Amino acid sequence: MTDTNMERLEASPVPEIGRVTFVELWVSLKAGLYDFRAAPGFGLAFSAFYVATGLGLFWLGAGTFIWTLAFALGFPLVAPFAAVGLYEVSRRIEAGEPLDRHEILTVVWRERTRQLPWIGVILTLIFLFWSFFAHMTFAMFFGMSALTNVSTSYEIYFTANGLAMIAMQTVVGAAVAFLVYGVSVMSLPLLVDKEIDFVTAMLVSLRTVSRNKAVLGAWAFVIAGLLFVAMLPLFLGLFVVLPVLGHATWHLYRRALYHPV
Numbered sequence: 001m002t003d004t005n006m007e008r009l010e011a012s013p014v015p016e017i018g019r020v021t022f023v024e025l026w027v028s029l030k031a032g033l034y035d036f037r038a039a040p041g042f043g044l045a046f047s048a049f050y051v052a053t054g055l056g057l058f059w060l061g062a063g064t065f066i067w068t069l070a071f072a073l074g075f076p077l078v079a080p081f082a083a084v085g086l087y088e089v090s091r092r093i094e095a096g097e098p099l100d101r102h103e104i105l106t107v108v109w110r111e112r113t114r115q116l117p118w119i120g121v122i123l124t125l126i127f128l129f130w131s132f133f134a135h136m137t138f139a140m141f142f143g144m145s146a147l148t149n150v151s152t153s154y155e156i157y158f159t160a161n162g163l164a165m166i167a168m169q170t171v172v173g174a175a176v177a178f179l180v181y182g183v184s185v186m187s188l189p190l191l192v193d194k195e196i197d198f199v200t201a202m203l204v205s206l207r208t209v210s211r212n213k214a215v216l217g218a219w220a221f222v223i224a225g226l227l228f229v230a231m232l233p234l235f236l237g238l239f240v241v242l243p244v245l246g247h248a249t250w251h252l253y254r255r256a257l258y259h260p261v
Contacts (some may be wrong), residue, residue, distance in 0.1 A: 012194035015257040017208050019217050023254050025222065034250025035090045036240070039099050042089045043243025046082040050242055051235045082110045084116065087192045087248030107192075115191050115198040122202070123180060134169060141165040144195050150177070181210045181220050189253040208256050219252065 036043045049173045088107045092099055111117075143163040156162050192197060196204075196232035223245055228236030 004076050010195060012196050013202060014022075014196065015190070015194070015204065015210050017204065018256055018258050019258045020212050020252065022215055022218065024252065025219055028248045028251040028255065029222075029244070030238075031251040032090075032244045032246070035247035035250075036243045037058060038093055039089050042085060042099070042104065042241075043247070044239055046246070047239050047242040049082045051238045077140045083188055083246050083249075084111050084192050086243055087189050087250045090247045091193065094251075101153035107121060111192065115196070115201065116188070118198040119184060119187060119191065119202070122183065122198075126176060126180055130173065137165050163217055177224075178220065181223075182206045185209065185216065185249065186218075186253055186256060189250050190257065193253075204257070212256065 021222065082174060085108050088104050089099060091097075092104070129227055141164060142156070181200040186208045187198065187201035190201045190204060191198060226241050227238070232239035
């Protein structure tokens with residue numbers, strides 16, 4: 001990645017989509033672990049943002065819906081910036097450049113004026129759709145007669161309507177989650193690495209996933225599984241899992257896309 005503003009304004013060529021193998025998933029994961037161990041301070045600092053936000057949302061869940069929604073809507077707008085720091089650390093380790101704290105934070109700050117915030121906007125719009133759909137399906141299956149406190153009366157979820165609602169939300173939720181994964185898994189590191197517009201970056205990401213359905217589909221399940229396990233002990237496992245996955249995603253991106261000069 002270039003450092004001067006004039007160089008960064010020059011549009012980068014669209015990368016060519018390659019094929020990745022299951023072996024490369026393992027290699028990328030090991031490389032991510034290596035980067036985390038090489039610079040644990042950066043990984044812990046950037047993952048602390050996610051952990052603090054997760055704990056905050058968990059705490060707010062017992063409070064008012066408006067505050068929970070406000071924080072949840074804001075999270076996709078700022079969350080990609082923490083990933084930028086992890087990608088930049090991996091890029092510098094790969095290039096043999098010094099891990100200067102000021103320079104890395106400057107890269108993160110500079111992204112606010114580039115294309116990355118638009119990815120946050122797209123993720124927020126997707127979240128809005130999911131929030132609307134979740135409330136719509138609840139109203140559709142339980143209607144105005146559902147006066148039970150759903151946070152304490154869990155038995156309503158085991159009724160016919162409750163199970164049908166859970167099934168529908170699971171199917172649609174999985175599709176939405178995979179859409180978010182598809183548009184972001186390659187676009188985020190690509191936008192950090194190259195001077196490319198966010199629409200092109202998302203299309204490249206979707207095409208990369210489409211061309212490597214089995215491998216990148218497996219990577220999605222690896223991410224989901226590791227994050228689920230990491231969240232069990234009060235989100236504390238995220239301090240390790242998030243930076244490792246962030247670094248690993250950078251290395252997988254480097255293997256999945258070829259960058260013509």
